[in-house]
Amino acid sequence: MSTDTGTGTADTTGTRDDRATPARLRSLPSRLLTKTAMHADRLANQGLARADARKWHYAVLATLQEFGPASQAALSRRTGIYRSDLVAVVNELAGRGLIERAPDPADRRRNVVSMTPRGRRYLRRLDELVATIQDDLLAPLTQPERDQLVRLLTRLLDHHAPTAPHPTGDQPA
Amino acid sequence: MSTDTGTGTADTTGTRDDRATPARLRSLPSRLLTKTAMHADRLANQGLARADARKWHYAVLATLQEFGPASQAALSRRTGIYRSDLVAVVNELAGRGLIERAPDPADRRRNVVSMTPRGRRYLRRLDELVATIQDDLLAPLTQPERDQLVRLLTRLLDHHAPTAPHPTGDQPA
DNA sequence: CACATATCAGCGTAACTGACATCG
């Protein structure tokens, strides 16, 4: 006993039960995750847009601050952004004077990317924005609930992405 | 006291701390959501691919079964698939004989979409696949934990998508 | 020679927008 309107009671006429999500989809974990992530992304993008930034910019700057200057390859591995896509991000950040890209004298293949003072100030602003975004996103939850959510998601993620080894040389994380 | 390697201890040399995600990103709820959703999507796609299906196909078929025959516009609202994109999905499903699209005699703008017997059988198969997928996705969690996760996500979603009104005529859900 | 780095060019999918003809 559950879902079975079968082919019976139709709604060919149109305007009635309309616009309701079917039960089987409503509580599908994978769907819930996707939809919620979508809203989270929207919030994040809108929020960061207030500083003309996107998630990638924040990821790179935060990584630079926590680990210090690094090559683009290292940045790629740590942020989870593909080497190929990272180029554009680095270009943009460098173009705005937030980071600097200089050839590594020790290894001439590399670019050493480092933050500028302006980049550091900018990152502080982004940190605030990000904090606001998370708060907005998690608004309906109490603090313990938020912690629980983070724990549950972390466990799912750790289980499905066990410090992924990478065949090609890129990292899909 | 928390995160502050500042510009100090660098890693210009390359191979050392490499490949670790910065603390500020690691537990960011929005990031966790996005990443987890990404893995969930991957699982769903892989799983459904075993029956040459995608999420949209499942959504449409499940909706048809629960509400009976409906116009494409109604399907769009209930599934959250845009009217424009729904066309292709309906084409595919119809092409495989899983649904039927017939002009509505009562309202000549409409197509009445309904499932065929073959579509019903197919949906049963998809239902099994989907169940397996969810189980795979939630593997690391106990049943109460799974329920909790669903509850938390549902609350987030309900809060941020309060039966969204739609300006244009499409629904962004 | 095998490997890493930076870069570029391109693909597939998904969400989304706009326009348009048809019809109520």
Added chain:
DNA sequence: CCGATGTCAGTTACGCTGATATGT
């Protein structure tokens, strides 16, 4: 004339895959 419906064309972002030139 307004609004809904089905359809098509096109945009943007993102994840991901080569391939290539250079250097270790």
